[in-house]
Amino acid sequence: MDKPKKSVRRKTSGVTIDEVAALAGVSPMTVSRAINQGKVRDATRERVMRAVRELGYTPNLAASSLAAAQxxxxxxxxxxxxxxxxxxxxxxxxxxxxxxxxxxxxxxxxxxxxxxxxxxxxxxxxxxxxxxxxxxxxxxxxxxxxxxxxxxxxxxxxxxxxxxxxxxxxxDDLQAGKELAEHLIQQGHSRIGFIRGRNDLSASARRYDGFVSALQDAGLQVDPGLVQQGDYTYRSGLAAAEKLLSHRRPPTAIFASNDDMGAAAISVAHRRGLEVPRDLSVVGFDDTSAATTVWPELTTIHQxxxxxxxxxxxxxxxxxRRKPDEARVLTDHVMPHRLVVRDSVAHPPKR
Incomplete structure (x- = not known):
């Protein structure tokens, strides 16, 4: 595989915004925002301006206006x-x-x-x-x-x-699903219900695979009766949670594949007279506004x-903006996620 060519530093007005971006380690769009006093972090702005000074970059205002007009x-x-x-x-x-x-x-x-x-x-x-x-x-x-x-x-x-x-x-949906399930296991849960997302999305399958991987690593079995299908809607979460909590041995925790279904699971628990998280722990996924508009607020994965x-x-x-003679390149941009711990998870109740 050919190595990409190193950029050549130039001290003329011919320096491009792409060269500034490469030196600063950011995208050209971020360079533009930093130069035009847009919303960027102070540390990022400082890094961009340092690259601007080092390369002697001068923004082409006429070209910027033309680009904006397009x-x-x-x-x-x-x-x-x-x-x-x-x-x-x-x-x-x-x-x-x-x-x-x-x-x-x-x-x-x-x-x-x-x-x-x-x-x-x-x-x-x-x-x-x-x-x-x-x-x-x-x-x-x-x-x-x-x-x-x-x-x-x-x-x-x-x-x-x-x-x-x-x-x-x-x-990385698989790793995120695994981390979320591990959090429940660390709290002492061994009977965990799972509400799946849409069948036609690979992200749904990977979240479930992460869940299964965490259980297997902890020496726990997946109970097929504690896995219910949803489709990422609140209504599907209601139906799935009803089935899980109607099980002859209901779970002590529910892993919902998104926040909408997690919020629905909390609603079903309340309707059944269960207190979350004292009687039932619930987690969601995505960290959307749905995670913080329910009570208690959902522990979730921030996407x-x-x-x-x-x-x-x-x-x-x-x-x-790719030139006709340039090869088309597919980009797989994997962004970091994080576990957000809120008030919807506790140790399982003593039977």
């Missing part, structure tokens, strides 16, 4: 996702789009069948420069196939793994949704 159009396509997840993603995308002079096009595909998805993708390809696919469309083969065939750069947000056709921004939006647009802009 209004690159990027589409976000969504269909029936978690409402809390979509809100956080939209806020992140709108903020980045505003800073980068991008026109964001929001398109709603209401449970389209594969043929309708292909038709909608072909129509969209003629009026945008790039596309962002959040769950559950991040792994829609009909949409991806049509958009790639049309030569439109596409980035999937939160798939379980990198596909063979488009770039993606994600977290940096707004930062993922930033990274997705950065990847898209690089692909859109």
């Amino acid at each position: 209004h690159t159009r990027i589409a976000l396509i969504y269909t029936n996702p978690s409402g809390a997840y979509l809100r956080e993603l939209l806020v992140g995308l709108l903020r980045v789009a505003s800073n980068a002079a991008i026109q964001l096009v929001v398109d709603y595909w209401d449970d389209l069948d594969p043929a309708a998805e292909r038709k909608a993708a072909r129509a969209l390809a003629g009026r945008v420069d790039g596309v962002i696919l959040p769950p559950p469309l991040c792994e829609s083969q009909p949409a991806v196939t049509e958009l790639v065939r049309a030569g439109i750069p596409v980035v999937a947000i939160a798939p379980g793994h990198l596909g063979n056709a488009i770039s993606c921004v994600r977290i 940096p949704i707004a930062s993922m939006a930033d990274a997705a647009i950065d990847i898209l802009l690089r692909a859109i």
Whole structure:
């Protein structure tokens, strides 16, 4: 594999923003925000300005104005996702789009069948420069196939793994699922119920695989009766939690594959007269607003949704501005996650 060429330092006005970004270890978009007094961390701004001074970079105001006038159009396509997840993603995308002079096009595909998805993708390809696919469309083969065939750069947000056709921004769902299950086990739980996410998303499977891995490492068996199917909606969480808590030997903890279903599990527990976490511990996933609008607030995995939006647009802009003779490169951008411990987990009750 050829090694990338080292950038050559130049002390003329020919220095590019990409060279500044490479020296500072940030994206060109971050360099632009730092120079134009946008929202970046102080340490990042200092690193960028140090690179600016070292390279002798002078922003080309005329070129910046021209770029802003071009209004690159990027589409976000969504269909029936978690409402809390979509809100956080939209806020992140709108903020980045505003800073980068991008026109964001929001398109709603209401449970389209594969043929309708292909038709909608072909129509969209003629009026945008790039596309962002959040769950559950991040792994829609009909949409991806049509958009790639049309030569439109596409980035999937939160798939379980990198596909063979488009770039993606994600977290390590398997490791995150394992860490969350380990937290419950460390608190003393051995009968843990699990509410799965959508069957058509690889991220759902990887969260479950992480859960199973944690139980196996602790010498615990997975009880099939304590695994229920959900689809990331609050309503599906209600139905799954009812089944789990109606089991002849109900679990002492429930692992829900997203916060909406975790909030639903808490609601079912309250309706049954159970106190969370004294009688039942519950955890969610994603750390959306749903995690903090329930009582008690959910222990969960923080997925940096707004930062993922930033990274997705950065990847898209690089692909859109790629020269015709440059090879197309797929990016697998894995972002860090973290366990957020709140008040929904405690030691299991004594029987």
